[in-house]
Amino acid sequence: MSGHSTYHPTSGFGKFMDDRLPIARLVHDSFVSFPVPRNLNNFYTFGGILMVMLVSQIITGVVIAMHFTPDASMAFDSVHLLRRDVEYGHTLQSWHAVGASMFFIAVYIHIFRSLYYGSYKAPREILWILGVVIYLLMMATAFMGYVLPWGQMSYWGAQVITNFFSAIPLVGDTVREFLLGGYAVGNATLNRFFSLHYLLPFMITGVVILHVWTLHVTGQTNPTGVEVKSKQDVIPFTPYATIKDAFAMVVFMIIMCYFVFYMPDYLGHADNYIPANSNVTPAHIVPEWYFLPFYAVLRAIDFNIGIPFTDIVLIDSKLGGVLAMFGAIAVLFFVPWLDTSDVRSANYRPMYKIFFWIFAINAVFLGYLGSRPAEGIWIPLMKASTLWYFFHFIVIMPLLGWFEKPLPRPASITDAVLAKNGGASIAQIEGTAAEPQAKG
Amino acid sequence: MSDAHAGDVNRRDFLYLATGAAGVVAVGGIAWPLVSQLAPNAREVAGGAPIEIDISAIEAGQVITVTWRGSKYFVYHLTEEEKAAAEKQEQSHFRDFVAADSRISGPEGGEAVWSIYAANCTHLGCIPTEVKGGGDTWNCPCHGSKFDVTGRVTKGPAPVNLPQPPMVFASAEKLIIGTDKVGA
Amino acid sequence: MTAKKERKMKMVFTKFAAKISAVVIASTLAIASSSVGARAAEDGGTPHYPLKKPLEQKWSFSGPFGHFDKAQLQRGLKVYTDNCSSCHSLNLLSYRNLSALGYNEQQIKNYAAEKEVTDGPNEDGEMFDRPAKSTDRFVGPFANDEEAKASNNGALPPDMSLLAKARAPERGFPTFIFDIFTMYTENGPDYIYTLLTGYQDAPDSVVVQDGLHYNPYFVSGNALAMSPPLIDDEFEYDDGTPGTIDQQAKDISAFLAWAADPKLDQRKERGFIVILFLLIFAGLLYFTKKKIWSDVAH
Numbered sequence: 001m002s003g004h005s006t007y008h009p010t011s012g013f014g015k016f017m018d019d020r021l022p023i024a025r026l027v028h029d030s031f032v033s034f035p036v037p038r039n040l041n042n043f044y045t046f047g048g049i050l051m052v053m054l055v056s057q058i059i060t061g062v063v064i065a066m067h068f069t070p071d072a073s074m075a076f077d078s079v080h081l082l083r084r085d086v087e088y089g090h091t092l093q094s095w096h097a098v099g100a101s102m103f104f105i106a107v108y109i110h111i112f113r114s115l116y117y118g119s120y121k122a123p124r125e126i127l128w129i130l131g132v133v134i135y136l137l138m139m140a141t142a143f144m145g146y147v148l149p150w151g152q153m154s155y156w157g158a159q160v161i162t163n164f165f166s167a168i169p170l171v172g173d174t175v176r177e178f179l180l181g182g183y184a185v186g187n188a189t190l191n192r193f194f195s196l197h198y199l200l201p202f203m204i205t206g207v208v209i210l211h212v213w214t215l216h217v218t219g220q221t222n223p224t225g226v227e228v229k230s231k232q233d234v235i236p237f238t239p240y241a242t243i244k245d246a247f248a249m250v251v252f253m254i255i256m257c258y259f260v261f262y263m264p265d266y267l268g269h270a271d272n273y274i275p276a277n278s279n280v281t282p283a284h285i286v287p288e289w290y291f292l293p294f295y296a297v298l299r300a301i302d303f304n305i306g307i308p309f310t311d312i313v314l315i316d317s318k319l320g321g322v323l324a325m326f327g328a329i330a331v332l333f334f335v336p337w338l339d340t341s342d343v344r345s346a347n348y349r350p351m352y353k354i355f356f357w358i359f360a361i362n363a364v365f366l367g368y369l370g371s372r373p374a375e376g377i378w379i380p381l382m383k384a385s386t387l388w389y390f391f392h393f394i395v396i397m398p399l400l401g402w403f404e405k406p407l408p409r410p411a412s413i414t415d416a417v418l419a420k421n422g423g424a425s426i427a428q429i430e431g432t433a434a435e436p437q438a439k440g
Numbered sequence: 441m442s443d444a445h446a447g448d449v450n451r452r453d454f455l456y457l458a459t460g461a462a463g464v465v466a467v468g469g470i471a472w473p474l475v476s477q478l479a480p481n482a483r484e485v486a487g488g489a490p491i492e493i494d495i496s497a498i499e500a501g502q503v504i505t506v507t508w509r510g511s512k513y514f515v516y517h518l519t520e521e522e523k524a525a526a527e528k529q530e531q532s533h534f535r536d537f538v539a540a541d542s543r544i545s546g547p548e549g550g551e552a553v554w555s556i557y558a559a560n561c562t563h564l565g566c567i568p569t570e571v572k573g574g575g576d577t578w579n580c581p582c583h584g585s586k587f588d589v590t591g592r593v594t595k596g597p598a599p600v601n602l603p604q605p606p607m608v609f610a611s612a613e614k615l616i617i618g619t620d621k622v623g624a
Numbered sequence: 625m626t627a628k629k630e631r632k633m634k635m636v637f638t639k640f641a642a643k644i645s646a647v648v649i650a651s652t653l654a655i656a657s658s659s660v661g662a663r664a665a666e667d668g669g670t671p672h673y674p675l676k677k678p679l680e681q682k683w684s685f686s687g688p689f690g691h692f693d694k695a696q697l698q699r700g701l702k703v704y705t706d707n708c709s710s711c712h713s714l715n716l717l718s719y720r721n722l723s724a725l726g727y728n729e730q731q732i733k734n735y736a737a738e739k740e741v742t743d744g745p746n747e748d749g750e751m752f753d754r755p756a757k758s759t760d761r762f763v764g765p766f767a768n769d770e771e772a773k774a775s776n777n778g779a780l781p782p783d784m785s786l787l788a789k790a791r792a793p794e795r796g797f798p799t800f801i802f803d804i805f806t807m808y809t810e811n812g813p814d815y816i817y818t819l820l821t822g823y824q825d826a827p828d829s830v831v832v833q834d835g836l837h838y839n840p841y842f843v844s845g846n847a848l849a850m851s852p853p854l855i856d857d858e859f860e861y862d863d864g865t866p867g868t869i870d871q872q873a874k875d876i877s878a879f880l881a882w883a884a885d886p887k888l889d890q891r892k893e894r895g896f897i898v899i900l901f902l903l904i905f906a907g908l909l910y911f912t913k914k915k916i917w918s919d920v921a922h
Contacts, residue, residue: 038922063474067481080716080786083887085482088473090887091894239916247909254902261895262688263809270792270812273884274782283673283844284794368797373672421921452915459908466905469898486720486759 006033030216035234036241037222039413039420044220045248046110048241052249053103054208058201060096061145064089068148070194072187075150076275094264100142101267102256104290107135115335116356118344119221125336127214132332134207139329141200142288144193151272152282158185158193160285167319184278224416225344226409233413284373292370293363293389298325299374300386324386331393338393340401348407352400359392490618492610495554503570505559508617512559512567513605514591515615518544522589523553535593536600543590543601547609554609556617557591557602578602674793675840676822678814681874685881686810688896691889692882694726699861700879701725703872707853708784711776713764716785717883720758724886732758739763777835779849788812788877788884793843812884813877815843820873823852 007028009018018025067086069078082089111131114120120128143161147154162179166172181188219228228234235241259266267289271282287295301321306313315323331338346353366385372378410416480488488509495515498504503516518526526540546552559567561580568578568587576594578587586595591602606620616622684693701722704714719736727735737755741763744751756763764783766772773780782790792811795803802808818841826838826847836847854869854876861867882888 038920040922059474063477066477077716081481081483084716084721085484087476087479087481089477089481090891091473092477094891235920240920243909243913243916247906247913250902250906250909254899254906257895257898257902261891261898262807263804264891265789265792265809266804270790273786273790417921455908455912455915459905459912462901462905462908465901469901482720483718483759486718489759 005029030212030237031242032236032238034216034237035228036220036237037228037233037413038235038240039222039224039417040220040241040244041223042244042248043109043113043116044222045245046106046113047215048245049106049249049252050103050110051208053099053106054201054204057096057099057103058205060092060099061198061201064092064096065194065198068194070148070191072150072190072276075148075190079149091260094260098256098259098264098267100145101288101290102252102259103138104142106252107138108290111135112360115359116346117221117223118225118339118341118346120336121339121342121344122336124214124218124221127211127218128336129333130207130211130214132329134204134211135332136329137200137204137207139291141197141204142290144197144200146272146288147190147193148197149272150190150276152274152276152280153269153272153285155185155276155278156281156285157287158189161287162189164322164325167322169319221344222413223345223347224410224413225348226411226413226416229412230414286371289367289371292368293366294325294328294370296366296370296382297328297386297389298322299370300324300379300382302374302379328386328389331390335393335397338397340398341404341406342401343406343409345409348409349400349404350407351404355392355396355400359389362388362392488618490616493615493617494613495615496613500553506617508605513617514555514557514559514602516555516557516589516591518553518555518589520553526588526590529588533594534588535596535598538592538601540590540592543592543604545607545609547612550609550612554615555590556607556615557604559602561585561598562593562600562602563596563598671846673845674815674843675846676818678793678811678818678841680808680814681810681817681877683810683813683878683881685878685888687807688892690892692724693878695863696875696878697725697882698727699863699865699871700875700877700882702859702861703854703876704784704879706859707872708876710765711772711781711850712784713766713781714762714785714883715764715783717762718758719756719760719762721886724882729758736760777849781850784880784883786884788816788880790884791815791843810881813881815841816880817873817877819843820852820854820876821870 005025005028007018007022007025009015009024014024017023064082067078067082067089069075079093083093084090086092114128114131143157147158158180162176162185165179166176168175177183179189180186181192222228269286269288271285274282286292298321301324302317303320304313304317305315305320341349341352343349346356362385366382366389369378369382369385374382410419491506491508493504493506493515495517498515498517500517501519501522503514505512506515507513523540523544526544529540531537541552543557544552544555546554561568561582563580563583563585566580566582568580568585570577571579576586577589578591580586580598583597584595585593585598587593587598587602591604593599593601605617607615607617608620608622610616610622683690684696685691704712719732722732722735723729736758739756740753741756741760742751743754746752766775769780789812793815794800795808795811819839822839822841823837824839826832830838830846832838832847836845836849837851838847840846842848854872856869857867858872859867861871865871
């Protein structure tokens, strides 16, 4: 797909650099001449949006770190000093906090887009796996960032999440102490979380580079799921994808700004405006919204798993919950092989399409359950919803490959575009004539 | 080329230019807060308000160091001899000559025997040490600059005299550094 | 696999899926529509507070063009000074911040000087008290939390600087979704107002612990340690507004909303400019995109 380079330096300096450090060639090949399928829809703009979000989080993060004091007695005040006394401090702090949520909104759309269009299938397995790695790193980064303002939710979130590791048999408690740097969440924890919160985004950047690299080797998928076959199927990245991504990005920013400027606390939690207090647990402790589905999975396992009809416990409820929660993420790594169908796009998979939407609704519902207290009717619902989550990946995905009868697929992207546009002439496809009002 | 086509091209160029211009504005709008936040914050600014100094206890020949906006200032109570010597000194002795009386002041109706100036060397900011007994009063430990009793530079590398802060005598006992207006 | 068999399997499979999704959706709706029902089912479980939701009030600072009413904030400061400040601190605020309420430097200086702060050490190595300056933080009523608890029967009066953000009773489904579109962010002030005006006699079925005061609007119990703090017509405001409990409660809630979010006016003004610009930018990009893509069917 990457083909041979079409970059031709014109100036003397360009040629000089091209022989020594061909960075202009790299940019040209990756973001100018890189061929993209002509039929990408707006769901394909989220990759670009995510890149911008990563940069935005790093820049605002570096800036607000200049005003932050990673000390248990001063962290909370330093955040509020930033919000009150620093020029644009309120905007920057909100931008970073809301930005984390928006980052996850974008990443969830990006992941669901991949699931819908089968973007994880051969030859893009590594691309997908790198994506899951990025997602994991994002979760770690977001969690540690949430601890830094040192409010009640920060403190008790750290308490709960580091306790996951104490579920590990035999060495669990030691592992947790090593994570915390003490016997309980405290100053040492805050310090190391600050350090790691600063480090991880750069690791994410590294994996993102690999992610984009693999993408540029395999090429992008497209809504038809049919691979690019001819030059007619593709258009150069610049200006077509560039302008499209830019437009989508600005629309995304409008939504983000609405929250940053008008509802900065909507996506957060009120309890984090109370300074951390090791004596009092908030009445209703929940993680940030983007972790809620996994939190529901964690709490769904409230029973020991043992050998039936004996008292032998193999996995107690604590370890079981943690395993289920990590399993819910780990299962994503295997998706390329769990899906046995050789058709990529759900557009041509009538049954998968239904199950995809059931899965999506179930995932959102699981998130809602994550925000509910673990009591009454919610517990069986959490269990059912969790079960369905795994059932989808482990049972439905592999079986569909055998049972499903896919719809006929177009022979090529160009064919699909032609069929969609009906009257579009081949001349338009070839890009020789232009009627401004032909198609927006 | 027909007129209609030319109009179309103009319209397209205008659109591209307008979009590009908006992009530039957007970049500027992003950069602005990122740069603004570097400024001293409101607490720092409020903490930089003028300070009041009680000078009644400072004997002639004594110097005290005060802090305003995080920087040190010398408040020097000159003796008659020191003042006379400073006024008599040759112009060629200084690197950045100004008359001594422009650097000596006092409360209204009181004696002009006070010299107040920054304590950070105008070369690279070290604090000069006081040398008793003749010659220059201040000797910078970092790079050897020397200043006289009124803070005028006599030997480099410091290029200019130690600057005087905005200040005012509110009364015979009270000096205010940070403003040159009483009651502000 | 024969075609017939395959079709049959497919049917079974689809039916199964449809059934499950129907159950999930139905139960979602059932739960969503009656959080009250869920609550009833929890008899004997953890009770959920507040018993009653805060009543929504009209605030000058709500909505996209909302801004604080300085006269109201000044009245609120009076309520704080005369009433709340005997138990509640306001740690994150400095006296200089009062300039946002329209006070001049001298007024702030005088207000601050009513309190003493400990400074030092002086040349003799001793700490000394001096009148507070405008750069000092608000001086609280107690030296530390332990003293505060000791003076209040073991209950700690919370710091008030962020109270209007830290108290936000859950909105529930689907209200929390509508809130995005109505730009509802006044949960905190609504709560404070409702709590202050919500003290009432406990129903016969409720036993209120000694030293607590029944209030169905309290966020973490059915009664709280704070006795009804406002007294009707305790004073008249400087601007002649009658000091009814309702008025005082409104003013202190607005004041606390300001204390928790002093940059609200500025942030909403900025937001308007930024979003207006982005809308124009998006429009330009849209037409540019349309132009660029006009020679490519897609």
